[in-house]
Amino acid sequence: MSILINAESRIMVQGITGKRGRFHSERMLLGGSPIVGGTSPGKGGDWVFSGRVPVFDTVKECVDSTNADTSVIFVPTHATADAILESIDAGIKNIISITGSVPLQDMMRVKSALKNSASTLIGPNSPGVLIPGIANAGIFPDDLSVPGNIAIVSRYGTLAYELMSILKEQEIGLSAIIGIGDEPVSGIDFQTCLEFLEADPHTEKIILIGGPGGESEIKAATFIMEHVTKPVVAYVVGENLAVSIMRPFFARNGGIYLDTIGKKANAFIDAGVLLAATLEEIPNLLKR
Amino acid sequence: MKLQEYQAKALFRQAGIPIPASMLASDAEQVKRAASEIGFPVVLKAQTLESGRGKAGGVRIVNKDNDVENISNEVFKLEINEQPVHIILVEKAFTFLKEYYLGIYTDLDGGMPILRVSEGGGATYLEPDSFFNTKIVDQKIDINGGLHRFQIRQLLTQIDISPTLWKQFESIALKLYKIYRENDATLAEINSLVVTHQQQLYALDVKVSIDNQALYRQEGFVDAFDPSYFGWVERKARKFGVAYHQFPGELGCIVNGIGLVYLTLDLLISKNAVPAAVIDIHGGSSVSAVASSLELLYQDERVKAILINVFGGMTMCDEIADGILAASALSRHKKPVFLRLKGTNEVRALETLSGLNNLSIFENTPDLVEGALEYLKGNA
Numbered sequence: 001m002s003i004l005i006n007a008e009s010r011i012m013v014q015g016i017t018g019k020r021g022r023f024h025s026e027r028m029l030l031g032g033s034p035i036v037g038g039t040s041p042g043k044g045g046d047w048v049f050s051g052r053v054p055v056f057d058t059v060k061e062c063v064d065s066t067n068a069d070t071s072v073i074f075v076p077t078h079a080t081a082d083a084i085l086e087s088i089d090a091g092i093k094n095i096i097s098i099t100g101s102v103p104l105q106d107m108m109r110v111k112s113a114l115k116n117s118a119s120t121l122i123g124p125n126s127p128g129v130l131i132p133g134i135a136n137a138g139i140f141p142d143d144l145s146v147p148g149n150i151a152i153v154s155r156y157g158t159l160a161y162e163l164m165s166i167l168k169e170q171e172i173g174l175s176a177i178i179g180i181g182d183e184p185v186s187g188i189d190f191q192t193c194l195e196f197l198e199a200d201p202h203t204e205k206i207i208l209i210g211g212p213g214g215e216s217e218i219k220a221a222t223f224i225m226e227h228v229t230k231p232v233v234a235y236v237v238g239e240n241l242a243v244s245i246m247r248p249f250f251a252r253n254g255g256i257y258l259d260t261i262g263k264k265a266n267a268f269i270d271a272g273v274l275l276a277a278t279l280e281e282i283p284n285l286l287k288r
Numbered sequence: 289m290k291l292q293e294y295q296a297k298a299l300f301r302q303a304g305i306p307i308p309a310s311m312l313a314s315d316a317e318q319v320k321r322a323a324s325e326i327g328f329p330v331v332l333k334a335q336t337l338e339s340g341r342g343k344a345g346g347v348r349i350v351n352k353d354n355d356v357e358n359i360s361n362e363v364f365k366l367e368i369n370e371q372p373v374h375i376i377l378v379e380k381a382f383t384f385l386k387e388y389y390l391g392i393y394t395d396l397d398g399g400m401p402i403l404r405v406s407e408g409g410g411a412t413y414l415e416p417d418s419f420f421n422t423k424i425v426d427q428k429i430d431i432n433g434g435l436h437r438f439q440i441r442q443l444l445t446q447i448d449i450s451p452t453l454w455k456q457f458e459s460i461a462l463k464l465y466k467i468y469r470e471n472d473a474t475l476a477e478i479n480s481l482v483v484t485h486q487q488q489l490y491a492l493d494v495k496v497s498i499d500n501q502a503l504y505r506q507e508g509f510v511d512a513f514d515p516s517y518f519g520w521v522e523r524k525a526r527k528f529g530v531a532y533h534q535f536p537g538e539l540g541c542i543v544n545g546i547g548l549v550y551l552t553l554d555l556l557i558s559k560n561a562v563p564a565a566v567i568d569i570h571g572g573s574s575v576s577a578v579a580s581s582l583e584l585l586y587q588d589e590r591v592k593a594i595l596i597n598v599f600g601g602m603t604m605c606d607e608i609a610d611g612i613l614a615a616s617a618l619s620r621h622k623k624p625v626f627l628r629l630k631g632t633n634e635v636r637a638l639e640t641l642s643g644l645n646n647l648s649i650f651e652n653t654p655d656l657v658e659g660a661l662e663y664l665k666g667n668a
Contacts, residue, residue: 020572020602078505098602100571103472103502104394108431111399125571127601139571139601141631156547157571161599161631162653182546183501185399211550215397237550240557249533249566279551280654 002131003151003176003196003203004094004122005070011137012068012092013038014075014083016048016055021074024098024139025053028072031142033135036066059083059090072128072137073097080124081106088119096137100125100183107185114187121187127157127179140164140177148173149202150286153193154209155182155216159237163209163279170283175202182211190220198228205286206230208273211237212250212261221267233285234268235276236261289498289509290337294377296496299471303463305478307491310379319360320353322378328352331381332360338369339415346373349381384482384490388449389422390461391477392429392468401468403427403435403461405443409480412495423447435465456489457481471509472502521565521584528580530569537562538592538664540585540623542578544569544603548653552597555657561664564590571602578611579618586621592667593624595660597653600631609637613644622646626660628653 005011011028015021016038026049029035037054040046044057056062059071071087073080073096080099087095088110102124114121122129128138133147139157144164150172154160157179164177178193180186190208197203206228210217217236224232238261241250268275274285291299300307311322312335323330334346341347346368348359366373387409395402404413408422425443429435440461444454460481468476475497482490498509503526510523525532539556541563543549549568556563565588567581585591598608608629616625628650629637641647650656 023604024602098571101501103505104396104474104499105431105469105472105502108394108399108401112430112432139632141601154547156545156550157601158545158548158599159551161601162548162551165599165630165652184396185394209547211547237547238554240554241550243557245535245562246553246557249535278654 037062070094097123123181125181130177149204151176151203208234217264221271225271308380316360329381333377334373335375387480401429540591579614582615605637606633609640628656
């Protein structure tokens with residue numbers, strides 16, 4: 001058993017014939033993840049990867065033929081909400097949107113549709129979900145991790161890669177890496193991931209990577225205090241950014257309030273979480 | 289991205305929401321002409337995106353012709369949060385009986401628009417404290433179902449407002465929601481919505497913010513934005529799909545993804561260093577976007593050294609390398625480049641770059657930042 005995806009997951013890719021979709025689908029396949037099909041409107045009936053993976057016009061056709069239950073989305077930004085809505089409509093269980101920067105009102109339409117469905121959305125702007133040695137749905141480089149018992153949940157793809165690289169050097173194995181994305185309106189948050197990981201027998205310790213803006217870290221801290229028995233390590237990037245020189249930068253980035261960073265760090269400490277000052281410090285905190 | 293008041297009011301006029309007559313002016317002479325055309329009394333409103341305009345003296349009532357020149361000169365001399373005043377909106381001033389707040393804001397956590405009505409005028413969603421001691425009522429809106437008249441009435445029955453005004457209020461709220469939806473707004477508010485002696489509702493002050501992530505389909509706004517928010521370099525960078533942020537330092541930075549941008553900036557600032565610019569090339573940017581980003585930094589005379597920090601997932605390192613090669617072949621400017629390039633296709637990428645002069649390669653972010661700053665110190 002593992003969380004969100006496992007060896008039995010039937011993964012499909014929306015936008016499988018595009019440059020990025022094709023590249024990463026092939027990488028997932030080579031890494032041993034079962035890609036059962038993909039979509040590319042107008043190219044239904046084609047095959048990709050030397051006849052290994054069938055292409056369909058619609059997600060529904062793909063699901064009908066292949067029983068796909070997980071979809072990884074690589075379509076352009078302007079088509080992302082439509083792609084997610086299509087997956088919800090076709091009854092896909094886990095929808096992972098690699099594409100990011102989706103207009104907020106598009107995401108509101110998606111959130112409204114998600115409420116009346118059994119689908120879970122990861123992202124937008126997610127690097128995917130990786131269960132090392134078992135399955136990879138997204139763009140996480142396989143060679144950055146070895147199987148183990150530590151889980152990572154990160155708002156940022158790049159910082160997850162940074163940490164994976166640091167942990168691999170120290171031969172610390174991972175049970176799951178989930179990229180929840182950094183969009184203002186998005187799918188699953190830290191709290192939902194914590195619920196899954198608390199129940200996952202393969203996960204012993206959990207690492208959270210957060211940052212400026214939003215309330216997700218605060219909610220996570222409250223949830224940890226009340227419901228999580230496993231040790232949690234957290235890193236909140238941007239501790240030094242609450243300076244006046246950064247004001248215009250954050251004003252342009254949707255007016256993210258910088259004072260949230262200190263609040264988040266304190267909330268984690270209050271919840272008994274080990275707070276890391278740097279990513280490099282995390283291996284030592286895991287040994288405690 | 290906040291719109292200037294006059295830009296927001298143009299949307300209101302278009303939508304058919306009653307607003308006072310107004311004209312724009314960029315010097316005292318124009319203010320004078322506008323005022324006599326509109327008729328006294330008028331209110332002069334400094335156009336600024338900074339908060340605290342009223343307290344800073346940026347909103348002034350003028351009752352008679354003799355005072356116009358002096359008062360407008362005073363307003364043009366103001367600096368509101370260190371920002372100069374370039375434009376004044378000259379608007380018809382009138383007295384009113386009562387004021388309300390009517391706004392549509394975005395609940396990011398819930399992922400839905402919320403209609404808010406309050407008995408207090410002058411409040412704004414952007415400053416939660418401004419609603420202190422006033423009655424607030426909120427209505428969630430399902431964006432797939434839209435806003436309905438009965439939902440607005442449900443709010444009106446909870447506040448002190450005459451039923452004779454309900455129809456007008458409903459109509460304004462529906463038009464406000466239309467502004468919110470059609471322009472990809474994250475906030476559209478009227479503060480204050482006033483009741484005149486003739487029992488007419490008027491929108492005196494309004495605020496509209498547009499979703500940055502929707503600007504690709506709201507291109508009309510990009511050129512309209514205040515230059516202090518969106519300078520020409522930012523506009524140019526947007527065209528090739530990267531986000532450019534200017535700072536007053538000497539190090540030009542190219543980074544993929546906002547997480548790594550935060551980390552790189554955090555390390556720089558913790559060492560008391562300030563970049564000259566930070567360019568976020570996001571995930572999966574093209575060879576030409578990298579080359580164009582580098583070209584911006586090569587041309588920027590303030591930039592003494594360039595830092596490139598990439599950990600590629602979606603981003604392909606070989607494309608970054610090709611971009612670096614293309615820019616250095618084209619450019620006559622020689623600036624040292626400090627590079628950390630890891631992730632997808634990194635082996636091929638580093639092969640491409642072997643033999644390039646002026647390039648130092650690092651294994652991780654802390655070493656990269658350290659290396660670049662040491663160079664700058666040595667050349668200070």
